[in-house]
Amino acid sequence: MFIKKYRKARDKNSSILVVGLDSDPGKIKGSKSVVEFNEHIIKETADLVCGYKINIAFYEKLGWEGYMALEETIGLIKNETNLPVILDAKRGDIGNTARAYAKAYFDRLGVDSVTVNPYMGRDAIIPFLEKGHAFILLLTSNESIGDVELHVYPRVLELAKELEKSYPERVGIVVGATRKDHISKISNASGDLSWLIPGIGAQGGDPEVLKELKRRDVVVNVSRAIIFAENVRKKAAEFRELLARQYFD
Amino acid sequence: MFIKKYRKARDKNSSILVVGLDSDPGKIKGSKSVVEFNEHIIKETADLVCGYKINIAFYEKLGWEGYMALEETIGLIKNETNLPVILDAKRGDIGNTARAYAKAYFDRLGVDSVTVNPYMGRDAIIPFLEKGHAFILLLTSNESIGDVELHVYPRVLELAKELEKSYPERVGIVVGATRKDHISKISNASGDLSWLIPGIGAQGGDPEVLKELKRRDVVVNVSRAIIFAENVRKKAAEFRELLARQYFD
Numbered sequence: 354m355f356i357k358k359y360r361k362a363r364d365k366n367s368s369i370l371v372v373g374l375d376s377d378p379g380k381i382k383g384s385k386s387v388v389e390f391n392e393h394i395i396k397e398t399a400d401l402v403c404g405y406k407i408n409i410a411f412y413e414k415l416g417w418e419g420y421m422a423l424e425e426t427i428g429l430i431k432n433e434t435n436l437p438v439i440l441d442a443k444r445g446d447i448g449n450t451a452r453a454y455a456k457a458y459f460d461r462l463g464v465d466s467v468t469v470n471p472y473m474g475r476d477a478i479i480p481f482l483e484k485g486h487a488f489i490l491l492l493t494s495n496e497s498i499g500d501v502e503l504h505v506y507p508r509v510l511e512l513a514k515e516l517e518k519s520y521p522e523r524v525g526i527v528v529g530a531t532r533k534d535h536i537s538k539i540s541n542a543s544g545d546l547s548w549l550i551p552g553i554g555a556q557g558g559d560p561e562v563l564k565e566l567k568r569r570d571v572v573v574n575v576s577r578a579i580i581f582a583e584n585v586r587k588k589a590a591e592f593r594e595l596l597a598r599q600y601f602d
Numbered sequence: 603m604f605i606k607k608y609r610k611a612r613d614k615n616s617s618i619l620v621v622g623l624d625s626d627p628g629k630i631k632g633s634k635s636v637v638e639f640n641e642h643i644i645k646e647t648a649d650l651v652c653g654y655k656i657n658i659a660f661y662e663k664l665g666w667e668g669y670m671a672l673e674e675t676i677g678l679i680k681n682e683t684n685l686p687v688i689l690d691a692k693r694g695d696i697g698n699t700a701r702a703y704a705k706a707y708f709d710r711l712g713v714d715s716v717t718v719n720p721y722m723g724r725d726a727i728i729p730f731l732e733k734g735h736a737f738i739l740l741l742t743s744n745e746s747i748g749d750v751e752l753h754v755y756p757r758v759l760e761l762a763k764e765l766e767k768s769y770p771e772r773v774g775i776v777v778g779a780t781r782k783d784h785i786s787k788i789s790n791a792s793g794d795l796s797w798l799i800p801g802i803g804a805q806g807g808d809p810e811v812l813k814e815l816k817r818r819d820v821v822v823n824v825s826r827a828i829i830f831a832e833n834v835r836k837k838a839a840e841f842r843e844l845l846a847r848q849y850f851d
Binding site for chain 1: 662666673690693695699700703706707710719723724725747748753757
C-alpha cells in the first residue's frame with residue numbers, strides 16, 4: 354500500500370524527497386551497468402528519501418535488456434529497503450489494455466504507484482486504482498501546458514477527487530513546482546489527494562511552493578540533479594534539507 | 603517512412619485494414635508462444651492488410667520476456683513483409699523523456715509510427731515527429747470521453763494541423779469509429795492529417811463513417827475480432843471487404 358509505506362518512510366527519514374532513477378545509459382560514466390549504477394544510488398540515499406521514482410522511458414530505450422534492468426532495480430529496492438516505488442509511466446489506455454498495464458506494473462513488476470494520463474478519462478485510470486495507487490497528471494512542469502492542460506485541469510482535479518471517494522488513499526495528482534501561480538488554488542481544492550511534484554532541480558521550480566502543502570501527502574522528485582552529481586549522497590542530503598525546511602517547519 | 607509504406611500496401615492489397623496484434627497471452631489457446639501466435643497471424647493476413655498495429659501493454663504484461671517477444675514480432679513483420687508497423691503506446695512525456703521513448707521505438711524497435719497522448723502539449727509530441735510518424739489521440743472510442751476529450755479535442759485538432767505544417771506527412775489523429783456524430787466535422791477540418799480509426803469489431807463502431815473519409819490516408823484497426831477468431835484469414839478478409847466497400851467505392 355503506497356500511502357502507508359510513504360508516510361512511514363517520510364516520518365522515519367524526515368524527507369519528502371523521492372530520487373528519480375532516470376538512469377539514462379548514455380549519461381552513465383565509466384563501465385557501470387544501469388543496475389550497478391542504480392544500486393550505488395540506492396545505497397547512498399536510502400536513509401535520505403521517502404521513495405524512488407523510475408521513469409520507464411530510459412529503460413525502454415535499451416529494449417528487453419532495459420526492461421530486465423528495470424525489473425532488477427525494482428527488486429533491489431524491495432529487497433534492500435522498505436521504500437515505495439513509483440513507476441513514472443504516464444500510461445493512459447482503455448479497459449482491456451489499461452488492465453494489462455495495471456497487471457504489468459502492480460502484479461509483475463510489483464511497484465507501489467504508477468503515474469497515469471487522464472486524457473481518455475476515467476476508463477483509463479480506474480483499472481490502476483483497482484490494484485494500487487496512481488498519480489494522475491494534472492498540471493505538469495513543461496512549457497506547453499497552454500495546448501491542453503490549462504484548459505481542462507480543473508476538470509481533471511474534480512475527476513481525481515471523485516475517484517478518491519471510491520478509492521480512498523489511492524489517488525494522487527502530478528503538479529509541477531514551476532506552477533507556483535496555480536498551487537494554492539489547487540491545494541485549496543485538492544482534499545485528501547496525494548501530490549507528486551516534479552520540476553525542482555534541473556527544471557528550476559521554487560521549493561517555496563511546499564509551504565502551501567504542509568500536512569498533505571507530498572513527494573518531490575529530483576532526478577538528474579542528484580543521480581548524475583559528483584557526490585550523490587551529499588547532493589541528496591542537500592535536497593532533503595531544502596525541501597524539509599519548507600515542508601516540516 | 604510510414605505514409606509511403608502505408609499507401610503502397612493500401613493500394614497493392616486494396617485494404618485499409620490494420621490488424622492489431624494485441625496478443626494477450628491469457629487468451630492464446632494451446633501451447634503457442636506469443637511470437638508463434640503472431641507469426642501465424644502475419645502469414646495468414648499479410649496480403650489482406652495495409653499494416654499491423656501492436657499495443658505494447660499486452661507485451662509489458664510479460665515483463666522483459668514480453669518485451670523480447672515484441673522485438674521478435676516487429677522483426678518478423680519487417681523481414682517477411684513490406685508492411686508498416688504502428689506501435690500503439692499512447693506515450694506522452696516531455697523533452698528528455700519523450701526523446702528516450704522516440705529512440706526506443708523508432709531507433710531500437712524500428713517501428714514506423716507511434717500513437718501519442720497530447721495532454722502535456724506539443725513538448726510531448728515533437729520528439730516523435732523528429733524521428734517518424736505519430737498518431738495523436740483526438741477523440742477515442744471509449745465511454746469516458748466526457749471527462750476530458752470532448753472539452754479540448756478541437757484544440758488538439760488545431761495543434762495537430764499546426765504540427766503537420768512543420769512535419770508534413772508525419773502527423774495523424776486517432777478517432778474512434780464510435781464517434782459518428784463528430785466525424786464529418788473533424789474530417790472537414792482535418793486537412794492532410796492521416797487517420798487511425800479503432801472501434802470497429804469488438805467495440806461495435808459503424809463502418810459507414812468511412813464514407814466521409816475517402817481520399818484521406820486512413821487505417822482502421824481491428825484486433826480481438828480477428829486474431830482470436832477460429833479462422834483468422836477468413837475473418838480478416840471479411841473485415842477488409844467491409845471496410846473497402848465504404849472507403850474505395
